[in-house]
Amino acid sequence: MRLINVRPDRGTALFLAVLPFALVVLAYILGSAERLAENPDDKLLPSLPSLGNAIVKMAFTADARTGDYLLWTDTLASMERLLSALAIATVVALVIGVLVGMLPLVRALLAPFVAMVSMVPPLALLPILFIVMGLGEESKIALITIGITPYLVRDLAMRVEELPREQMIKAQTLGASTWQMMVRVVLPQILPRLMDGLRLSLGPAFLFLIAAEAIASDSGLGYRIFLVRRYLAMDVILPYVAWITLIAVAMDFGLARARRALFPWFGGAK
Structure with a gap:
């Protein structure tokens, strides 16, 4: 065999x-x-008992100075930034991606620009964002958004262009307007692909999040990792890295299950 x-x-x-x-x-x-x-x-x-003690200290013991449970405080701060950026990127990518994929005029106008922007290393823009937007939450969210939006736009635009041309012709034959074709023909087929695109963007999104928090932040998972590295605190760094990985895996799993539940036909179509 x-x-x-x-x-x-x-x-x-x-x-x-x-x-x-x-x-x-x-x-x-x-x-x-x-x-x-x-x-x-x-x-x-560090040994496994040392890792366990560090987890107890960070997750289940209140900080003597602030009274916070640091792991959960850092997680909440990071997730607020990440989810805000993902929401913005999703809306922008959905609108621009569908328009670029559907309308030749918009494609001629924006496709070269989006392709060029997608080649700019987002981390190279971080100093500019900090100078223009300051060191607050806006610059961190902007970095994540800039980092993943161009790829989502290009991916969705290509998925729209791959839709059978016959569907558009039939819709026009039945009298559908451009708006109706967008809502009734394109969107239902693009939304599950958008969710898969988001799954593939989670890794880069976490990368940009950690980078922004490491450089200028007073809370967050990336901030904590780069803070304790000064003391070679691997017993804290390793659990934090594992925790970030678990969060990313859980988000990926949740998006996959949501896509199957909302669009059960999509797997068979592929």
């Missing part, structure tokens, strides 16, 4: 999915034990 035709059963698939994570954890435990055996004060790979 050819390897391409071998499909694992459910139990085997679960084992294979868990195996890489187990190997990473095992490698960490062995590496940590070896380094701590040579130097008990080593901070690069």
Whole structure:
């Protein structure tokens, strides 16, 4: 039997999915034990009990100075910035992407500009944003928005252009206006693709969020990571990195489930 035709059963698939994570954890435990055996004060790979103590301290123990539970305070601050930027990017990308994809005049006007903007490294704009908008929330939200919106616009525009031309011709034959075709023909087919685009944008969005918080912020997950790095506090940094990853995975999973629930036909269409 050819390897391409071998499909694992459910139990085997679960084992294979868990195996890489187990190997990473095992490698960490062995590496940590070896380094701590040579130097008990080593901070690069803290032991699992040290990681557990740090999690308890950051998540379940009130800070002596502020009285806040730092992990949850940082998470709330970061999520407010991230969700605000994602909401703005979604609305802008949906409007411009559909218009660029549908209307040749708008495509001629905006497609080259959007393509050019998408090539600008967003992190290079961070000093400009801080100078123009200050160090407040607006500049951080703007960085995330600028970082992901052009890609969402281009992706949606291409998805609109890929829709069968016959659908537009039939709609016009039945007397549909441009607005009606946009609402009744294009939008229902583009919305599930927009949700998939958002899923792919989560990684860059978190990257821009952490970068903005690391440079100029007094709260947030990125701020905390870069604050404690001065003390080589890997027992705090590693749980924060894991927590950020879990949040991103949960958001990706939630968007995937929402897309399946709202547009059950989309999977079959693909």
